[in-house]
Amino acid sequence: MRTTRDVAFDQAALSVSISGVAMKTREFVSMLATGIVPTPPHVAALRFSAALFLGLTGAACMVVALYGVRGDMPQMLVTPLFWIKVAFPLAVVGASLSIVMRVSRPGADATMAWIALAIPLALVWVVALVVIVAAPATLRLQLVLGNTWQVCTMNIAVLSVPTFIAVFWAMKGLAPTQPVIAGAAAGLLSGAQAVLVYMLYCVEMTVPFWGVWYVLGMLVPTVVGAVLGPRLLRW
Structure with a gap:
């Protein structure tokens, strides 16, 4: 039969055990917090600014080394259609x-950005x-194909490589929780910047050409980014 002394002893032991757990919990939390420093403000903006600069450069x-710059660039700079392009x-x-x-940040809403x-x-x-419908039937195919459709998409994909690598580096240091979407977005960004740089060389000046081949050029790194995202952007 348990005596009052036994019950008191058990209660004291339970109290000591709970105190020990609480002490270990505090020590564990303290250990986790050791060495943590505040995240610098605007870290994402700084990383992506550096990535875009490196990619653009x-x-x-x-472009200069592989393709060169179109000879009529001075005239293009005063042409309104070029700036629309x-x-x-x-x-x-x-x-x-x-x-x-x-x-790149958990929980951030990207709805407006997609729009x-x-x-x-x-x-x-x-x-x-509209341009294709308004053009004579004999010219419609030429408006779409231009003179460089065979190489345009490939050229854009090649030029996207520096930005692709730099943007993936920037994202890797952050916390993307949807690696497929994050990788696709990184690829799209690199493809779009590649198209922007490709303007220094590309002579095509028709909107149907842009709508087909420039978009396909952006799509290539987008697909590659979606495929590589789960492998390269895992925590």
Whole structure:
């Protein structure tokens, strides 16, 4: 039969055990907190700014080394259609950068960024359709194919490599929770910046050409990014 002394002893032992667990919990939390330093503000913006700068520099060097710069570039700089041509990939760069920065942070909402991405794509396709319908039937295929359709997509994919590597490096240091989407967004950003740099060389000046071959050029690194995302962006 248990005595009052036995019960008191058991209670004391239980109290000591609970105190020990609480002490170990505090020690464990303290150990986890040791060495933690505050995350610098705007770390994502700084990483992606560096990535885009490195990618842009690398792609520009590749254009000059592999393809050269079109000889009539001074005249193009005062041609309104050329700046419309530049505006298309520039808008995609801005929208895809917004997506990339959001999917690199857990819980961030990228809905508006996806809508912003759809706008330039929809505009270029609508204008391309209008141009094709308005053109004589004998010229429609030429408006789409231009003179460089065989190499355009490949050239853009090649020029996307520096930005692709740099943006994946930037994302790897953050916390993307959807690696497929994050990888695709990184690929799209690299493809759009490659198109922007490709303007230094490309002579095509028809909207239907842009809507087909420039978009396909962006799509190649996008697909590659989606495939590599789960492998390269895992925590």
